[in-house]
Amino acid sequence: xxxHVLEDANSNGLKLLxxxxxxxxxxxxxxxxxxxxxxYLFANSKALIFTWEWQAGALIGIRHGR
Amino acid sequence: MASRSINWNxxxxxxxxxxxxxxxLETLTPGTALPSSSLSIHIGSGxxxxxxxxxxxxxxxxxxxxxxxxxxxGAETVHSVIHVVSDRAVDEIVQGxxxxxxxxxTLTIFKTGGGGQQEQVVDxxxxxxxxxxxxxxxxxDFAFTGGGIKKxxxxxxxxxxxxxxxxxxxxxxxxxxxxxxxxxSSINHIIFKALHQ
Numbered sequence: 001x002x003x004h005v006l007e008d009a010n011s012n013g014l015k016l017l018x019x020x021x022x023x024x025x026x027x028x029x030x031x032x033x034x035x036x037x038x039x040y041l042f043a044n045s046k047a048l049i050f051t052w053e054w055q056a057g058a059l060i061g062i063r064h065g066r
Numbered sequence: 067m068a069s070r071s072i073n074w075n076x077x078x079x080x081x082x083x084x085x086x087x088x089x090x091l092e093t094l095t096p097g098t099a100l101p102s103s104s105l106s107i108h109i110g111s112g113x114x115x116x117x118x119x120x121x122x123x124x125x126x127x128x129x130x131x132x133x134x135x136x137x138x139x140g141a142e143t144v145h146s147v148i149h150v151v152s153d154r155a156v157d158e159i160v161q162g163x164x165x166x167x168x169x170x171x172t173l174t175i176f177k178t179g180g181g182g183q184q185e186q187v188v189d190x191x192x193x194x195x196x197x198x199x200x201x202x203x204x205x206x207d208f209a210f211t212g213g214g215i216k217k218x219x220x221x222x223x224x225x226x227x228x229x230x231x232x233x234x235x236x237x238x239x240x241x242x243x244x245x246x247x248x249x250x251s252s253i254n255h256i257i258f259k260a261l262h263q
Contacts, residue, residue, distance in 0.1 A: 005221060040260050043260045047155075
């Protein structure tokens with residue numbers, strides 16, 4: 001289990017760097033050159049957190065104007 | 067402590083991100099029909115690696131949970147690299163939990179698999195964390211957030227043993243695992259390019 005967890009963390013982290021365009025251009029997508037991601041953030045970070053989140057929003061009410 | 071970020075689209079030609087935030091707030095004023103109350107939950111997991119003098123620490127596995135209340139639409143899966151820019155945030159996560167409290171404005175994000183829309187992240191003052199995200203799905207929100215980043219004790223114990231404290235993991239007393247070396251190498255390469263271009 002230990003190896004499996006660490007290998008998953010490694011591959012998920014690499015995939016995320018790839019998605020953000022740091023390591024190579026994704027092929028087969030329209031995701032082009034994400035130059036907005038600043039590599040200097042990596043150089044100035046005290047630590048890095050890689051996360052995988054699921055988020056959902058539900059509407060409770062509608063506000064009408066005026 | 068507040069963690070706050072704005073993702074903004076450079077194509078909108080907003081020269082000052084704070085101006086952009088104000089523009090977004092203006093769109094949420096009465097006078098239009100908008101969703102005024104909604105609830106959103108984030109459930110996530112991941113890991114933290116700490117910068118050491120000679121590299122990166124072994125990963126400390128974490129959970130991320132938060133609840134947002136505000137104007138939120140849609141559902142999405144979000145993958146993020148969170149840049150921790152203060153020692154305080156690292157210490158809080160290691161000691162138990164780093165709270166995420168405050169308002170957050172997100173106008174999403176990198177869309178994968180189509181669209182190619184690029185967004186950029188701008189941190190505001192008082193931020194300990196700067197996140198850059200990739201999203202599948204679409205979500206636009208302006209929300210008040212509460213929650214936190216916590217150690218995943220079950221996973222850390224399974225990987226390192228129950229007697230290994232989180233402090234030892236992030237301080238380098240636990241050797242960086244061979245299985246993670248490829249990721250560390252990629253990160254170091256990004257930093258090298260940033261510093262030598």
